[in-house]
Amino acid sequence: MLRAQRIGYSTERSQISWDLSVPGKRKSDAELAVALLTGDEAAFTEFVKAFHARLSQYSFLMCGYREDAEEVAQETLLKVFESADQLQDPSRLKSWIFRIAKNECFMKRRKSVFAPKVELSLDELKPVRFGDGESRGIEIADWTSLPDDLVLDGELQQALTGAIRELPEIYRSVVLLRDVEELTTEETAEVLEISSDTVKTRLHRGRLALSPANGPIPQNQSEGGHPA
Amino acid sequence: MNDNDCSRVFGLLSEYLDRDLAPATCEELEDHLRGCPECVEFVRSLKRNIQLCRQLGECMPAPPLGQEVMAGLRRAYEEMLARRRLSK
Numbered sequence: 001m002l003r004a005q006r007i008g009y010s011t012e013r014s015q016i017s018w019d020l021s022v023p024g025k026r027k028s029d030a031e032l033a034v035a036l037l038t039g040d041e042a043a044f045t046e047f048v049k050a051f052h053a054r055l056s057q058y059s060f061l062m063c064g065y066r067e068d069a070e071e072v073a074q075e076t077l078l079k080v081f082e083s084a085d086q087l088q089d090p091s092r093l094k095s096w097i098f099r100i101a102k103n104e105c106f107m108k109r110r111k112s113v114f115a116p117k118v119e120l121s122l123d124e125l126k127p128v129r130f131g132d133g134e135s136r137g138i139e140i141a142d143w144t145s146l147p148d149d150l151v152l153d154g155e156l157q158q159a160l161t162g163a164i165r166e167l168p169e170i171y172r173s174v175v176l177l178r179d180v181e182e183l184t185t186e187e188t189a190e191v192l193e194i195s196s197d198t199v200k201t202r203l204h205r206g207r208l209a210l211s212p213a214n215g216p217i218p219q220n221q222s223e224g225g226h227p228a
Numbered sequence: 229m230n231d232n233d234c235s236r237v238f239g240l241l242s243e244y245l246d247r248d249l250a251p252a253t254c255e256e257l258e259d260h261l262r263g264c265p266e267c268v269e270f271v272r273s274l275k276r277n278i279q280l281c282r283q284l285g286e287c288m289p290a291p292p293l294g295q296e297v298m299a300g301l302r303r304a305y306e307e308m309l310a311r312r313r314l315s316k
Contacts, residue, residue: 039309048293048301056290073290074297081304085312160280179281185248204242210277 033093037084052077054181055101061164061176062105072104079104095187098177102191163210171206178203233260237267241274 032050035043055076060069079100087096164172164180177188178199185203189196237260243249244257261268293301 044305053290077301078304081301081308085308160284179278180285200243207242207274207277
């Protein structure tokens with residue numbers, strides 16, 4: 001039985017459709033990983049093609065420069081192939097790959113590793129109607145005029161990419177892994193070497209801040225508390 | 229329903245969409261949503277953000293890899309497979 005069924009999430013009662021899937025989704029990474037590790041020639045080509053694009057994108061959004069991103073993507077693929085035989089559990093391949101990529105990105109942008117971490121408080125991200133008059137009153141509703149079955153075209157893609165790049169790194173890294181690359185909470189925690197609770201907190205704040213209407217993210221926020 | 233309920237719900241929406249909430253909390257939140265179209269619209273907006281991010285993961289092309297790079301990757305792959313066979 002699915003967890004959602006077990007704990008009684010109700011689509012009808014809440015008026016929300018739970019289908020977060022995207023039509024035409026790629027095939028399973030785990031299947032691809034297994035084929036790769038058993039020496040399937042076609043899997044090698046498919047793997048390189050699929051992960052090169054994903055790693056390039058991830059690295060670009062983490063590093064900020066196309067040139068760095070391409071180097072990171074290629075270096076990550078090389079390290080994966082050099083040491084994949086040390087991987088005991090093929091189902092963990094994806095999180096392993098992104099952990100390598102994350103470390104490569106940090107090496108490219110070593111300064112950022114030591115840069116002050118920016119935290120966003122939940123109050124800052126509340127829409128105006130939830131605010132107490134003193135918060136920034138950020139409006140997340142910028143996407144609401146868009147249809148539910150929206151397709152990401154060039155302009156929207158550019159806006160979304162820009163919004164992700166504006167996020168402070170601790171939120172950007174989580175949003176990229178959870179929502180763009182679709183790693184699980186646990187996989188994301190493993191890649192970033194943080195707790196699952198921290199992943200959830202940062203993901204929520206990152207999602208809320210991820211709107212072109214939010215404007216620049218403040219760079220001088222103190223540590224925020226856990227959300228309510 | 230009042231703004232305090234909305235404010236509490238606000239902190240839980242990602243876990244709700246990710247189906248990570250405890251059953252009792254989920255029930256409570258859904259009770260609120262049934263009477264609060266503004267919060268429902270807010271959840272839809274958040275959901276749309278997530279869906280757009282997922283599409284982003286599919287649509288950004290990378291520049292083609294050069295022959296030299298591909299040859300290096302293939303060499304590393306074949307060496308890895310050889311080591312893997314030996315270790316079994």
